[in-house]
Amino acid sequence: MxxxxxxxxxxxxxxxxxxxxxxxxxxxxxxxxxxxxxxxxxxxxxxxxxxxxxxxxxxxxxxxxxxxxxxxxxxxxxxxxxxxxxxxxxxxxxxxxxxxxxxxxxxxxxxxxxxxxxxxxxxxxxxxxxxxxxxxxxxxxxxxxxxxxxxxxxxxxxxxxxxxxxxxxxxxxxxxxxxxxxxxxxxxxxxxxxxxxxxxxxxxxxxxxxxxxxxxxxxxxxxxxxxxxxxxxxxxxxxxxxxxxxxxxxxxxxxxxxxxxxxxxxxxxxxxxxxxxxxxxxxxxxxxxxxxxxxxxYPEWYFLWSYEILRPFSTDVGLIAFAFAQVIFFALPFLDKSPNAVPASRRGLFKVWFWLMLIDMIILTAMGKVPPEGVFSTIGLYAALTFIGLWIALPIITKFEKKA
Amino acid sequence: MKNSSRRGFMGKAFGAVAGVGAVASLYAMKRTWDPLPSVKAAGFTTLDMSAYKENELVTEKWRGKPIFVLKQTADMIEKAKNNPKDMDRLIKVGNDYFMVCLGLCTHLGCIPGYDADEKSFLCACHGGMYDFTGDVTKAPPPRGLDIPPFKIDGNKLVLGEEGPEYKKMLETGVTLKA
Known part of the structure; x- marks a missing residue:
């Protein structure tokens, strides 16, 4: 004892x-x-x-x-x-x-x-x-x-x-x-x-x-x-x-x-x-x-960006895009192929990627709040496509990133 | 060595029993989340079809959702006969024809309003329109109002049960499963 x-x-x-x-x-x-x-x-x-x-x-x-x-x-x-x-x-x-x-x-x-x-x-x-x-x-x-x-x-x-x-x-x-x-x-x-x-x-x-x-x-x-x-x-x-x-x-x-x-x-x-x-x-x-x-x-403001990714598409495509948006952030450490763990400002194209992603999510949030009509639908659609496109581009641009 | 194999056996035996218990508990948990029998029983609504007046929209409730019932006038039936798609949507009880639809716009689920003079529905949310049989006449709704599962029982209509007339509507694509 x-x-x-x-x-x-x-x-x-x-x-x-x-x-x-x-x-x-x-x-x-x-x-x-x-x-x-x-x-x-x-x-x-x-x-x-x-x-x-x-x-x-x-x-x-x-x-x-x-x-x-x-x-x-x-x-x-x-x-x-x-x-x-x-x-x-x-x-x-x-x-x-x-x-x-x-x-x-x-x-x-x-x-x-x-x-x-x-x-x-x-x-x-x-x-x-x-x-x-x-x-x-x-x-x-x-x-x-x-x-x-x-x-x-x-x-x-x-x-x-x-x-x-x-x-x-x-x-x-x-x-x-x-x-x-x-x-x-x-x-x-x-x-x-x-x-x-x-x-x-x-x-x-x-x-x-x-x-x-x-x-x-x-x-x-x-x-x-x-x-x-x-x-x-x-x-x-x-x-x-x-x-x-x-x-x-x-x-x-x-x-x-x-x-x-x-x-x-x-x-x-x-x-x-x-x-x-x-x-x-x-x-x-x-x-x-x-x-x-x-x-x-409409949902509370913090869900608007993912709601807007759901909205501009037909039901099934929208659901797939929505599911993609819900889980894709989990994969960030594995989609970023560069070993550089330095601020985005020193990472070339990743800097552009970071700011585009941030601005795109703000646009999605704004478009999620307004009724899905006219020019707002169009902006929402392109912002949703940009979101998906950015994630597809991420492994490519980070693969060719120079060692910082 | 002998000891460790005994421990191994204990581990496996415990694991097997616990595994059965875990699966059984999961089943119990799933069942606990199921809708209660009383909720299921309340999932049927019986409508007495002799009580409705011509061209007067009545909103009933089935499974918490609004149901539009509109008894057709001779005039409307005449018009519908010119358009077989419209005629398919009507339900014949006795000698009368009825439009019985889920009162939710197929666009985004708002509740359309009925104009008895124009004999048409207008959804205030995004301007979709339906005729007196619930068929869509103006976008954005992708299709006519959905028809709930029904069974004709003499002069009564049981909502929630799938009768032969409803099954035929599903097969011919007059309505989607509501």
């Missing part, structure tokens, strides 16, 4: 039983971060904090929300918003955070793409991050069902219809997912379960995997420089803090992280208190009605 001595303090008592000093050293004080980074490296922490806000606000919403087709709408729009003390605060935090979290996810993703932080040993970071993106998308969609407004109902109808697979006409599968012929009580209940338990569990697990995937390759830096973390850490610990290329995660880097988080939170709570309406679709303030379709059914 392990040998225990009489503890000199509470700290010592805990340390003998839980090795808290070792834990702190391994996870925090001797987890090394390169110095050569910028504020974009703080997005991971911003995401973690935003997830925390979603979790806490969600717990309080859960106290009054009723997952019942007759009660859900009023439990949100009357009970939580008007009766519960500060209920509006939790709802607005939850709604705004659900929208903002996707903005930060996209910034986080495109930062990774720009600096090549998805290759040379960092593939699992990228893949686990993409799994998180999928899990967050499912979480956002299932949560959007819960207020049981018109947009909840019809978005639920349209998205579950996608599983019919167009001409495959797999109506049985769609009815199985819904538990009914149309979204109803069974549908609301199971999406409630997914939203508050199963998907959050998956997200927590995936966050663990994402952090774990970071452990061995460490985070990238602004020049994609390969750093010998052991040697640099030794230099730092021996007192040469200025000469070392790395700093401690806690407190050194965390102080910078929290500075960015602080600025983010000021902006975030400004939105929560004064501009929460951007995250609340007015159509969703009408109760769900299966016999009345809203004039335009």
């Amino acid at each position: 392990a040998h225990f001595t009489k503890a000199k303090s509470l700290h010592d008592w805990l340390n003998q039983r839980l090795a808290i000093d070792t834990l702190r050293r391994v996870l925090a004080t001797e987890y090394w971060i390169p110095k050569n980074i910028n504020f974009l490296w703080a997005m991971g922490m911003v995401l973690a904090i935003t997830f925390g806000l979603l979790l806490v606000s969600g717990i309080f919403l859960l106290m009054y929300y009723q997952p019942n087709v007759d009660l859900a709408f009023d439990s949100v729009n009357y009970t939580i918003m008007q009766e519960v003390g500060y209920g509006w605060l939790w709802r607005h935090i939850h709604g705004v955070a659900a929208s903002v979290v996707f903005l930060i996810i996209y910034i986080h993703m495109f930062t990774g793409i720009y600096y090549g932080s998805y290759k040379n040993g960092r593939e699992m970071i990228w893949i686990s991050g993409m799994l998180l993106f999928v899990a967050f998308s499912a979480e956002a969609f299932s949560g959007y069902m819960l207020p049981w407004g018109q947009m909840s109902y019809w978005a639920g109808m349209v998205i579950t219809n996608l599983f019919a697979g167009g001409s495959l006409h797999a109506d049985g599968l769609v009815e199985w997912i819904r538990g009914d012929y149309v979204p109803g009580q069974a549908f609301l209940n199971r999406f409630f379960m997914l939203h508050v338990l199963l998907i959050p569990l998956a997200i927590l697990g995936l966050i663990g995997l994402h952090f774990g995937a970071l452990r061995i390759p460490h985070v990238n830096n602004q020049d994609g420089e390969e750093i010998d973390f052991d040697a640099e850490a030794k230099k730092y610990l021996s007192g040469d803090k200025a000469g070392s290329k790395v700093i401690r995660f806690v407190n050194d880097f965390l102080a910078k992280d929290m500075m960015v988080v602080g600025i983010f939170l000021i902006l975030f709570f400004y939105l929560v208190f004064y501009h929460y309406d951007f995250a609340m679709d007015p159509v969703n303030f009408d109760p769900a009605d299966g016999l009345k379709t809203p004039a335009h059914i």
Whole structure:
């Protein structure tokens, strides 16, 4: 049996039983971060904090929300918003955070793409991050069902219809997912379960995997420089803090992280208190009605780009293009054939590819919002084709890329 | 060596039993997600066809979706007879002819409105139009309004069951499976 001595303090008592000093050293004080980074490296922490806000606000919403087709709408729009003390605060935090979290996810993703932080040993970071993106998308969609407004109902109808697979006409599968012929009580209940338990569990697990995937390759830096973390850490610990290329995660880097988080939170709570309406679709303030379709059914802004890839084509081609758009980002580390993990600005044609992809996704997002008519359909069609074309071009242009 | 083979056997035996258990649990989970029998039973709607008035659109509900029922006037039947495609879409119950369609535009699923004077449907979303038999007369809808599965039972129409008349419509391509 392990040998225990009489503890000199509470700290010592805990340390003998839980090795808290070792834990702190391994996870925090001797987890090394390169110095050569910028504020974009703080997005991971911003995401973690935003997830925390979603979790806490969600717990309080859960106290009054009723997952019942007759009660859900009023439990949100009357009970939580008007009766519960500060209920509006939790709802607005939850709604705004659900929208903002996707903005930060996209910034986080495109930062990774720009600096090549998805290759040379960092593939699992990228893949686990993409799994998180999928899990967050499912979480956002299932949560959007819960207020049981018109947009909840019809978005639920349209998205579950996608599983019919167009001409495959797999109506049985769609009815199985819904538990009914149309979204109803069974549908609301199971999406409630997914939203508050199963998907959050998956997200927590995936966050663990994402952090774990970071452990061995460490985070990238602004020049994609390969750093010998052991040697640099030794230099730092021996007192040469200025000469070392790395700093401690806690407190050194965390102080910078929290500075960015602080600025983010000021902006975030400004939105929560004064501009929460951007995250609340007015159509969703009408109760769900299966016999009345809203004039335009569109998803929240963060799904618009993939929705627009679905829309300009005929049903079957659209579904294939949509499925392509959903999974293709997973393949990025393997479609990029160049070993260069340096900023896109030093990678020749890849620089063009990066900016075209970013602009194309912004155009797709804008076109997804407007009705699919006239010139907008044409722009949407070409933007969707450009998206697919860029992915086909990626292995070719990176294959011939010069060594940086 | 002896020990390790015993461990190996234990591992395989456990794996086999657990595998059966896993498959059985998956089946149970799948069944739990299935629509309930009460939901399935509510998937049939019986319409009394003697209650409808000529050229007056009534919206019924079947499986949560709107169903348009329009009893045809002699005038309409005359017109439809000139266009066999229109006649195929009508359902004959007793001596009367009815248009019975899913009231969702085949373009993007909006609900069209009926103009009794013009005897046509207009979808406000993107301007698609249908005639009094539910056949499309103006794009963008790709096809006429879908006809739900039906079975003629005397003077009644059972929606959700596939009678011989409906099966014939499917075969001849008058409607897609709704």
